[in-house]
Amino acid sequence: MPKIVVDPVTRIEGHLRIEAIVEGGKIVDAWSSGTMWRGIENIVKGRDPREVWLILSRICGV
Amino acid sequence: MLKSKDTIFDGLYSFGVSRRNFIKFCASMSATLALSSSAVPQIVEALEKKKKPYAIWLHFQECTGDTESILRASKPSIAQIVLDIVSLEYHETIMAGSGHAAEKALHDVVKNQKAKYIAIVEGSIPIKDGGIYCTIGGRTALDIANEVCGNAFVTLNVGSCSCWGGVSSAKPNPTGAVGIADAVSGIKYVNLPGCPVNAENITATIVHYLTFGTLPVLDRHNRPLFAYGKRIHDNCERRPHFDAGQFVRKWGDEGHRLGWCLYELGCKGPMAYKNCPTIKWNEGISYPIQAGHPCFACASNDSWDVFGPIYTRAPHVPGAGYQATADKIGAAVVAGTAAAVATHAAIRTFLGYKQKEKFAKEKDEADKIK
Ligand code: SF4
Numbered sequence: 001m002p003k004i005v006v007d008p009v010t011r012i013e014g015h016l017r018i019e020a021i022v023e024g025g026k027i028v029d030a031w032s033s034g035t036m037w038r039g040i041e042n043i044v045k046g047r048d049p050r051e052v053w054l055i056l057s058r059i060c061g062v
Numbered sequence: 063m064l065k066s067k068d069t070i071f072d073g074l075y076s077f078g079v080s081r082r083n084f085i086k087f088c089a090s091m092s093a094t095l096a097l098s099s100s101a102v103p104q105i106v107e108a109l110e111k112k113k114k115p116y117a118i119w120l121h122f123q124e125c126t127g128d129t130e131s132i133l134r135a136s137k138p139s140i141a142q143i144v145l146d147i148v149s150l151e152y153h154e155t156i157m158a159g160s161g162h163a164a165e166k167a168l169h170d171v172v173k174n175q176k177a178k179y180i181a182i183v184e185g186s187i188p189i190k191d192g193g194i195y196c197t198i199g200g201r202t203a204l205d206i207a208n209e210v211c212g213n214a215f216v217t218l219n220v221g222s223c224s225c226w227g228g229v230s231s232a233k234p235n236p237t238g239a240v241g242i243a244d245a246v247s248g249i250k251y252v253n254l255p256g257c258p259v260n261a262e263n264i265t266a267t268i269v270h271y272l273t274f275g276t277l278p279v280l281d282r283h284n285r286p287l288f289a290y291g292k293r294i295h296d297n298c299e300r301r302p303h304f305d306a307g308q309f310v311r312k313w314g315d316e317g318h319r320l321g322w323c324l325y326e327l328g329c330k331g332p333m334a335y336k337n338c339p340t341i342k343w344n345e346g347i348s349y350p351i352q353a354g355h356p357c358f359a360c361a362s363n364d365s366w367d368v369f370g371p372i373y374t375r376a377p378h379v380p381g382a383g384y385q386a387t388a389d390k391i392g393a394a395v396v397a398g399t400a401a402a403v404a405t406h407a408a409i410r411t412f413l414g415y416k417q418k419e420k421f422a423k424e425k426d427e428a429d430k431i432k
Binding site: 005006007008009010011012013014015017035036037038039040042043047048050051054055058059060061062 | 121122123124125126127128129130154155156157158159160161164165188195196197198199200229230232233234235236237239257258358366370371372373374
């Protein structure tokens with residue numbers, strides 16, 4: 001079973017990896033993974049709610 | 063990858079950038095670099111004759127805001143100029159190839175242009191747990207940075223995350239995010255912090271290198287002095303209101319509508335070093351303070367923790383003695399007003415401290431619960 005890996009997937013924001021299993025010219029199974037994590041959910045815990053928007057807006061700058 | 067014209071001007075010309083706009087661009091670069099007008103012909107000559115240096119743009123723990131900053135840049139479509147001033151061989155957001163083709167482009171430059179290319183890095187590097195929190199092509203960000211930045215002529219850290227960790231490194235820094243120079247030792251680098259970086263500062267740094275063969279003068283944090291030599295507060299258009307004691311007290315109050323100083327709303331402009339008030343954003347249209355929001359020192363190290371809470375008045379104001387100077391010169395009634403402002407400031411300083419203490423305590427408790 002040949003496995004195709006595309007990493008990095010370009011022209012997107014962030015880091016994405018695609019893995020696919022090919023059988024007889026058809027994709028029979030596939031996985032996508034975001035390969036970057038910052039834990040921003042944990043960073044905003046316990047902060048002054050008024051500044052949380054400034055932090056969360058930095059999840060994606062596109 | 064993107065285009066193959068030899069000199070920078072050739073490339074621009076093929077994009078339809080006129081000679082007039084090209085000269086205008088060179089003049090604006092000279093101004094950004096705080097050089098005299100006599101430097102303009104030198105810049106023109108360099109960009110007309112020099113070959114484009116190779117560049118690799120890496121993304122680690124980031125939001126692509128710095129790339130957006132470049133792509134949304136302006137006159138005469140600076141996007142073209144920035145993208146054309148260097149021969150950009152690898153940039154995940156805009157390159158055509160994916161997967162192996164992308165990785166090959168990267169390796170080719172590292173191998174064939176060793177110690178000659180510029181590495182431009184956006185985003186921090188997570189060093190916790192073996193670096194697993196950011197991987198590209200199955201390799202960790204740390205591994206890639208070691209290879210690409212370690213072999214570059216110079217690394218330009220664009221945006222606060224690649225300079226010192228930025229928002230990813232805000233407490234409790236879940237992934238152990240650090241800036242590039244903290245992760246890869248012994249590299250030659252320039253820090254261009256900001257959240258995001260201002261495209262004009264990247265371009266000016268590269269233009270300086272192309273014109274004079276050297277990097278611009280840097281401060282002790284490796285930031286170019288032309289962009290980070292002055293505080294926001296030094297060139298802020300609301301500064302006369304600060305000096306006169308005219309502060310916005312509440313969002314949307316009369317002072318806010320009149321464009322008074324945002325210090326009481328938490329403005330960190332007096333501690334933040336960057337050229338926002340002069341170069342601004344969106345083709346020089348505006349920047350946060352002009353739009354009515356206090357500066358939160360996005361370009362400073364640890365801005366999320368040391369400079370916060372964002373909407374709390376800064377406890378210390380370097381240079382707040384201006385009011386005293388005004389007292390001496392001004393009439394008695396002015397002195398009276400200034401004294402009242404100073405007293406108010408003292409009370410608020412105390413409150414600021416209290417609030418900060420309270421906040422820190424609450425944060426500690428929140429940490430304990432975790
Ligand atoms: S405190 Fe902020 S708004 Fe007020 S003058 Fe300084 S930089 Fe400008």
